[in-house]
Amino acid sequence: MNMIGENAKTVAARVDGARQWRLLMEVAQYGARDDGGVDRPALSAHDVAARNHLVDWASARGLSAYQDDAANLFIRLEGRNPDLPPLLMGSHLDSQPTGGKFDGAYGVIAGCEVLAAIQDAGIVPDRSLEAVSWTNEEGSRFLPGATGSSAFAGTRQLADMRDKQTVDGSNVGQEIDAVIAATRAQRRSLAAASAFAHLEAHIEQGPVLERENIRIGIVEGIQGVMRLRIAISGEAAHAGTTPHALRKDAVVAMARVIDTLDPLTRESEDVLRLTFGRIEVQPNVPNTVPESAVMTIDLRHPSGEEIERVFALIETAAIEQVAPCTASVERISMVAPVAFPEAVLATIEAAASALGENARRIVSGAGHDSLHLARICPTGMVFVPCERGVSHNPAEAASSDDLAAGTRVLAAAAMALLESPSS
């Protein structure tokens, strides 16, 4: 158990909710959509502009900025002993194409705000603290997601991920190099990566906190995520002349697979999550029977065994339902569920309590960069409510007050971890 000391309370009191909101709104301009949302794909020009905005913000405050081989960006408040592994407070700046202002960006900027609050409190900790933007958490422009945090944590090899292609046909490795060249931060080797702990503030992206009128979610763990690709092969044929008995229609086969699998989600108290998010049809013209249909499946559950069980059902359905077409099922990635360490949960709980915030423990339905960091260092997450639980949507909304409360808890927990006996 970490006690919440005077330094922790002093820094929390210096958290400036208005300053944090201003920086959030500034960053939201990069990739702003007409409907109020944000479309800021990983490694895009908008992503680079948002990174450089934070670099300039850091520079104006006398903080330094680094980036590693995975284009992860670190804003650093140097401690008295620069050789000690730093405490990290990170999330991501990339968004969904139909995303909002808060998913990811809040956690990065909350980290920056904690650094500013420590400076304003006139405190120089022994250990350095860094706010981090991890590269490509969303995975919507290229797979797998959490590119930066998984490379940093060593749960995946950066070299493998560099070989992939983006949905627009670019090479990921070349894009990473171009973003590093365009970002005004110093280079740091991924091989030298080290972390004392990782804390991540995030909007809940679900309805629980708002419904229960609770401002702080202490995240116990994250459900597992498997990503699949099903490729269905049929035969292109003339839409007017080909009798249905002779067709191999990839779209009809795909519809049958979806229609077979969707009911699975209603068998498990709505805990299983199954999403057919991306579909590509060839040749995709009105008057030709489709020769191929490729779809992704995003499959999540708090239990890794349940994920494997459903995966087996998906494989069976894909093979049984597509005849006379054929199908191949490819596992793109599997991230096992994670449970955060009790010591970190207790510290966040103590911080919320010391600051007078009501809080509850909660399981994250979404994957986060913390899932990877948890493999290499003590990790925890702080959730704050978002309107109607809506996220990955331009209508995503959160109040400045809730976001400030989350950052105060983040600040107090970070300072408490720094002052813990293990530090």
Add this chain to the structure above:
Amino acid sequence: MNMIGENAKTVAARVDGARQWRLLMEVAQYGARDDGGVDRPALSAHDVAARNHLVDWASARGLSAYQDDAANLFIRLEGRNPDLPPLLMGSHLDSQPTGGKFDGAYGVIAGCEVLAAIQDAGIVPDRSLEAVSWTNEEGSRFLPGATGSSAFAGTRQLADMRDKQTVDGSNVGQEIDAVIAATRAQRRSLAAASAFAHLEAHIEQGPVLERENIRIGIVEGIQGVMRLRIAISGEAAHAGTTPHALRKDAVVAMARVIDTLDPLTRESEDVLRLTFGRIEVQPNVPNTVPESAVMTIDLRHPSGEEIERVFALIETAAIEQVAPCTASVERISMVAPVAFPEAVLATIEAAASALGENARRIVSGAGHDSLHLARICPTGMVFVPCERGVSHNPAEAASSDDLAAGTRVLAAAAMALLESPSS
């Protein structure tokens, strides 16, 4: 009944199958795919190159070339009386994205070969003959298809079709103007369009002739085609955090609609044709519940009443199956079934018989430019076999001998129509 006279037989004898095959293979180079197929979208650079290849071919033979406001291309053998409406022999140069060498191109080049055969026979008919390439028969790059022939026949207004967009976001009117500017043919007003008759040679695009070992199909008529667009609206949401009970998943709704409608095709002795050829999903990323899915339906049947009955079933299914999403059903186009006049059928039959070719009557499953021409002049079609009935596919294949036989019948029928009492 038109008799097959000496001129008709002389011209048919002058048809040069090897020359025709050479020109077909030359034109197949424009938009050639690595797999042996052709990808030559309407109004593309490949389309322009194919047009200019024919213009150069015509010029080398002393034939003239014209194009009208719809970018239809006419290769003209001038008759003794240039003021008489010409006999047209046309089809189209555009292809499906996964198309073959013969669908459309054969009919245009067969028309050219007949002109060459008439020249070689030393005959100058009273009435002019023109080989025609009608613009955008396929409709795969923009809708509606048969742009050129429908504008020529007045079954649709060119001004309306000019306002449309291509799938790659270009304005159709601007593209038509650019193609006219890039094609080395003289201008001719669409308002001055006139036709004495229209004959179209085409591969069958179905398995009947090959299976019955018959070389000539005399096309009695063309089934009707309705094109629809169903737009399903749901709500974008996070794939990990949004319970299924709260989702409005446009892809799941779309799959349900397809899976409901597909069985209709098995209720009618496989005469009904229903194709879900084009699907666009938004935002189309793996980890967001899709907010919208738009699909096209291509619906064909020899009976216009049956098409209307199935349309009503589609509307009902779209509304009943998509909840909690919503759907809108748009009729993009309806082309009623057509029956070609008995006088033309009998002339083609007499031509096949005079040339010793076995022939049978057949209904076309595919739409063709002749469907529109039939509204304004006596029209008929000659089918030749294609391998396994495969079409709209790179593997589309036909033999040079069969194609030459089809062109000989076309030539004899054309000459017979020119010499008929009504001419």
